[in-house]
Amino acid sequence: MIKEQGMAAALLFRVHKEEDMFQSATEKEDRLWYRQPAKEWIEALPVGNGRLGAMQFGGWDTERLQLNEDSVWYGGPIARENPQAAAHLQEIRQLLLDGEPEKAERVARLTLTSIPKHFGPYQTLGDMKMIIHGGAGEVIGYERELSLGEGIARVHYERDGAVYERELFSSAVDQVIVLRMKASELQRLSLSLYLNRRSFEEGTVVVSPDTIAMQGQCGNEGVRFCVVMKALTHKGRVQTVGDFLSVESADVVTMYIAAATSFREEDPLGACLRQVGAASAKGYEQVRVEHIQDHRARYDRVLLRLEGTATEADYAKDMPTNERLERFRQGHEDPGLFALFFQYGRYLLMGSSRPGTLPSNLQGIWNPHITPPWECDYHLNINLQMNYWPAEVTNLAECHEPVFDLLDRLRSNGTRTARILYGADGFVAHHATNLWADTSPVSDVVSATIWPMGGAWLALHTWEHYLYGQDAVFLRERAYPVMKGAALFLLDYMMENKQGEWVTSPSLSPENRYRLPNGNSGTLCMGPSMDTQISRALFEACLHASEQWESEAGFRGRLLTALSKLPPHRIGQYGQLLEWAEDVQEVELGHRHISHLFALFPADDITPFATPELAQAARRTLERRLEHGGGHTGWSRAWIILFWARLECAELAYEDISALLRKSVHPNLFGDHPPFQIDANFGGTAAIAEMLLQSHGDAIAFLPALPKAWPNGEVRGMRTRGGYEVDMIWGEGRLKEAILTAMQSGACRIRSSYDLIIREEGSQEGLRLEASVKGRAWNVSGGRRYFISPV
The missing domain is CATH 2.70.98.50 (putative glycoside hydrolase family protein from bacillus halodurans)
Structure with missing residues (x-):
């Protein structure tokens, strides 16, 4: 043990004793305004x-x-499952095994797509x-x-x-x-x-x-x-x-x-x-x-201040928002604009998702149309999930609740859909749903429609909510039943490929196409990488969650068998992470979806500190996408920023968060697909949070992707997995102090490139935590605060 060095008390005074000044300043800046x-x-x-x-x-x-x-x-609930689906499932699978995706898609369009094909829009x-x-x-x-x-x-x-x-x-x-x-x-x-x-x-x-x-x-x-x-x-x-x-x-x-x-x-x-x-x-x-x-x-749970080095940035704070945005697009620095965009995302989530409401849709709740783009529905192949990426980390956990309510209804309807379409146990939801929690395939566009992973991905949001809040009752009564239902479907739905691996089939890598060596091309496939990654994340979450119940031993055995049979991550001929089960030709190199990096974010199966070779492959994947025009939609650009943040590539993350503001927001700062989609707002807020604070891989990291453009700043009230709240202040690009509040007792692990001094509130002694890229732990007590500063 060593004596604390005195800085903690001074910084604590600034962050907490001058809190009113900080809050007053941010209130003045946290506004959009216009002269017309x-x-x-x-x-x-x-x-x-x-x-x-x-x-x-x-x-x-x-x-x-x-x-x-x-x-x-518009419209009411309809049971739309095609009754001929299950009888043709094996035929579709055999055509895919035979390398005939186009023929498989024809049969799938005839037998798996719903009757009627579409549901009504949000109006x-x-x-x-x-x-x-x-x-x-x-x-x-x-x-x-x-x-x-x-x-x-x-x-x-x-x-x-x-x-x-x-x-x-x-x-x-x-x-x-x-x-x-x-x-x-x-x-x-x-x-x-x-x-x-x-x-x-x-x-x-x-x-x-x-x-x-x-x-x-x-x-x-x-x-x-x-x-x-x-x-x-x-x-x-x-x-x-x-x-x-x-x-x-x-x-x-x-x-x-x-x-x-x-x-x-x-x-x-x-x-x-x-x-x-x-x-x-x-x-x-x-x-x-x-x-x-x-x-x-x-x-007010979260306050954020970002400051640069250029004095001209201060001038922008007093400009109308549209003029400020245009000034930034002309090349001027404006760290405060990013802080405003971050808080705007939190504001929009509060405004479109509260306990007892429906989830935030493709436009939140703000839609002027009778027939809006994409029905203004709930897209489950990225968009609804992205809407809720900022919920936990930016201290709006209760805004996540409408997703769990929707999942309860999806589970009910999806049990019927899984049985009729696939003869499977558990529940399934496809790439889109609506007011009535419809779980059948939507539309006849096979490149999006025949994707049975929407329910499984969304179920993982219950696990994230538990990881942040550590609510055992929520895990037992709400999260685990949904996760288990999604896992049971996948355990029934998967089949063996030619290598003896367990894969989903039929499925697709959302909205993307490939070409086989025999010249055949298609979207329908067996075992796309994203499906395997989602399955692995879900099975592992179910394993962890079920450890407390002996009655689940049989289910755990099935999960362990499945995990041993899943295909591994594979690296292709260009050093990229493979998007499909084999190293096939990519037809659209700059495609907006980058689904096969799910393992990098929002999952954490790929990290620079635990799987450096795979992290390098993920980086090469991003580079190839961007070299060929990727990231051209608002939500896609937001996801790319989160990838860079997870790779701890601070300047590349900043380059793309800047591109998001320069190219993909409207004058009122609504995200632009185009047209308007709100996921870019929520994804952008989550991305800024991820640049400042990370907590995946069972460890917390402070400022893991802090760009040079934000050398000074402070944040209060962010949350991490494991049940912690974090305040931070930094200067000259380096952490000065973090204040961590533990919600419960246990081991807390921190990743840091330099040694840290940790002092419990009320103690005069400090503990030295040595630098570690994988993280070092110490024991915390629930309800206590810890002051953390670099040596």
């Missing part, structure tokens, strides 16, 4: 409470709120339109902003001698969207407001002099929906005229908007009326205060 209204949807600003969302445009003559409710999906709820009367003069000092820390969108401007202000938020406490408008001069607000869902509206009805409602149904057997708007004024008058709410000469106007569907409510109109009635009775100020308290309780 939104002209396009991708310039509008989002608010959401997990279930209800709105996009505000912020005009001065008109205002538009584009509205969403998470269960507004917009509609718009609230407002016409603002009486203003004719020049607009002065216009500003539109979104405060990430408060969850409030604001508009401020001066016109005709009066100052006008708006506030918009979506309250999770009261389950309403609230818009308040006020003017500095008396009786200056005269408005005409209405609801519409062009061109699929079924009309608006008057409920009372200050309340209107719009109702409809999303197709035969689809959900019935309702949206209600209630307007209250201070002074002035509100009345209904036709299907408008008309406000005359008011000082202040407050609109309460509620929405519901028959997915949750037997009487959507009654539910909406109760919600707007309760919120308006409580009053705007109380609703607002409780919203901010609820929002801050999650958002």
Whole structure:
């Protein structure tokens, strides 16, 4: 034991005693703002409470709120399994064994694809339109902003001698969207407001002099929906005229908007009326205060500051967001923009996924379309999973819960699908699902459709939730049954290939093609690398989870046998990790999916410190993809950053996170596929977190991929596997101090390239932990804090 060196106390004072200063500074920076209204949807600003969302445009003559409710999906539940599938499964497998993928795909298209082929999309709820009367003069000092820390969108401007202000938020406490408008001069607000869902509206009805409602149904057997708007004024008058709410000469106007569907409510109109009635009775100020308290309780868990060396970067903090983004695209440094993007991802996850809601879909909850791209559904071959990569590490674990709720329903439906299509035990889900947790193949595009691994990959999210939170009850009651169900399917579904290895068949490497030596090409295959990697990760997780139950000994035996039969990772002729079971020709070298690096991230079967040869092959794989145009979609670029972070290639990670902001975000910082997909936002947030803190491979690493552009900074409230919270401060590219809070007792392992001093809170003595690329451990006590600094 050695005496602690005095720095810990000084840094602890900075991180915790000056916490209010740090929080105040980040609050000022954690906002998006603009000097003009939104002209396009991708310039509008989002608010959401997990279930209800709105996009505000912020005009001065008109205002538009584009509205969403998470269960507004077209069509009802359908059992779509093709009854002829199981009878043709062996034929498909034999054609693949014979090197005839095109023939196999023809049979698969006929027999495995569903009846009908598609399900309905997630749809917009509609718009609230407002016409603002009486203003004719020049607009002065216009500003539109979104405060990430408060969850409030604001508009401020001066016109005709009066100052006008708006506030918009979506309250999770009261389950309403609230818009308040006020003017500095008396009786200056005269408005005409209405609801519409062009061109699929079924009309608006008057409920009372200050309340209107719009109702409809999303197709035969689809959900019935309702949206209600209630307007209250201070002074002035509100009345209904036709299907408008008309406000005359008011000082202040407050609109309460509620929405519901028959997915949750037997009487959507009654539910909406109760919600707007309760919120308006409580009053705007109380609703607002409780919203901010609820929002801050999650958002403020993590604070991030990134600083560079260039003084010009400080100037950018005061620029409008669109100008700041353009300035960065012209080559100027701006570390604070990355911190803003990181927190924006957390804000969007809070806004589109809360306990009791549906999961965040391809656009979160913010979708303006009746027929959106890719149905705005839940894609299970990367996109839904990426949406939740930041949930645990950035301290929003409860935002992960909607995925587990979905998994419970997928498990139920997928048991039927596994039996009918494949004659298999357990449960299966394919590459996409919807409101009704559909588990059948979707569409006739074989390159995406015939992929039976969606349920298995998503099941691993329950294991990640356990690793971070260490909740034994969750593991026993929720995670393990789902993981076991997914594993049982794979144990039944796998078959032996010519080498005697156990592989999935038929399957594919998502959306990619290959060419065999005999000249035949296709997408359908046997044992693509991603499938094997997912299977290995799932089987190993089930083994670890089941160790506490003797009754699972037989299942563990099956898992051990399967693990011994899985193909190993293989390296190809170009030094790359093989994407398919054999070293076949890659048809599209720059393909957007890089599925065969699943073992690098989100799994940890490949690491630079444990499997350096495989890590080098993973690096070569990335280089080849990028050399041929890979990473051209927002989500693909985000995944590449995470790969570089896991390889601890800091400058390459920074190069690609910069490319993400320069090429793949819209003016409101929404991710761009193109078109808009929210996974780039969530993947980008997860990537920044991974550059700063890692905890895979049973060890924690501080600043493993810190780029030179962020030499100074601090972060508070990040989480790691094993049940720890971490605060860090660094300067000149080197850790100054980390503060680790242990949630429970046990051994904690840290990877570090230099020796560390560890001091338990309240102790005057320090423990020296020697440098180790694989990690060294010491024992921690639950509920205690440990101050860690380099020697």
